[in-house]
Amino acid sequence: MKDKQTDPEQLILESWQINAKPWIEVLNEGGIPSRKLVTNQAIINAVLETGPETVLDIGCGEGWLVRALTETGISATGVDGVAELIQSAEEQTEGRFIQLTYDEISAATITERFDAIVCNFSLLGGDSVEQLFRELPGLLNGRGYLIVQTLHPDNFPGPEGWREGTWAGIYGDFSQPAPWYYRTLSSWLSLFTRSGFELISQTAPLHPESGLPASLILVGRYSV
Numbered sequence: 001m002k003d004k005q006t007d008p009e010q011l012i013l014e015s016w017q018i019n020a021k022p023w024i025e026v027l028n029e030g031g032i033p034s035r036k037l038v039t040n041q042a043i044i045n046a047v048l049e050t051g052p053e054t055v056l057d058i059g060c061g062e063g064w065l066v067r068a069l070t071e072t073g074i075s076a077t078g079v080d081g082v083a084e085l086i087q088s089a090e091e092q093t094e095g096r097f098i099q100l101t102y103d104e105i106s107a108a109t110i111t112e113r114f115d116a117i118v119c120n121f122s123l124l125g126g127d128s129v130e131q132l133f134r135e136l137p138g139l140l141n142g143r144g145y146l147i148v149q150t151l152h153p154d155n156f157p158g159p160e161g162w163r164e165g166t167w168a169g170i171y172g173d174f175s176q177p178a179p180w181y182y183r184t185l186s187s188w189l190s191l192f193t194r195s196g197f198e199l200i201s202q203t204a205p206l207h208p209e210s211g212l213p214a215s216l217i218l219v220g221r222y223s224v
């Protein structure tokens with residue numbers, strides 16, 4: 001049995017509960033430059049390229065991506081485990097939001113089916129993400145799409161495993177950074193394949209100032 005106080009999966013959720021307020025503030029202020037410069041538009045484009053009518057945003061936070069997709073005419077739903085983030089999303093957005101942790105997400109707890117699922121910098125855990133991926137096919141319409149944006153593995157060389165978290169580079173009243181589970185490119189690809197997703201594209205948008213990859217975007221399609 002895992003100790004709740006040291007289980008990294010629990011620490012991730014706790015950290016987002018503690019930091020929901022500064023996170024909402026920093027996003028409202030557009031306070032993360034790489035997002036404004038590169039990664040926000042990159043994930044919107046990646047979703048639009050799959051041509052969905054309905055999208056589920058997993059780990060939606062305060063809902064900015066649901067708002068952006070809704071503006072393009074897509075019917076978007078957000079799900080997140082943190083009550084304060086879901087509340088803020090509901091206050092700011094007309095979209096639909098559900099409060100569930102990843103281990104609660106399944107075809108039984110979310111009854112709608114979607115053309116695409118998007119996870120924007122929200123896959124932070126180890127087993128919780130493995131378990132979530134097993135449930136994703138059941139949430140899709142037939143051969144639906146899975147679009148993941150994450151930290152680029154080349155920027156964090158080393159073996160797969162848990163890493164210490166930090167809020168360095170993000171301004172605000174943040175505390176208690178959570179550990180995060182680092183996956184190499186091949187571990188991401190293997191996770192997609194094991195979960196039944198054929199890789200459609202793999203891109204690394206570049207940060208215009210540093211010239212380094214600002215993120216990794218993987219697009220998969222469920223191949224039944």
Ligand SMILES: C[S@@+](CC[C@H](N)C(=O)[O-])C[C@H]1O[C@@H](n2cnc3c(N)ncnc32)[C@H](O)[C@@H]1O
Pocket residue numbers: 012013016058059060061062064065079080081082085100101102103119120121122123124125128
């Ligand atoms: C870096 S934020 C990204 C939020 C949003 N996708 C965005 O682009 O701004 C990570 C999000 O994942 C959510 N999250 C992480 N692990 C979770 C879990 N196990 N269950 C539910 N939500 C989780 C957090 O609550 C947080 O909102």
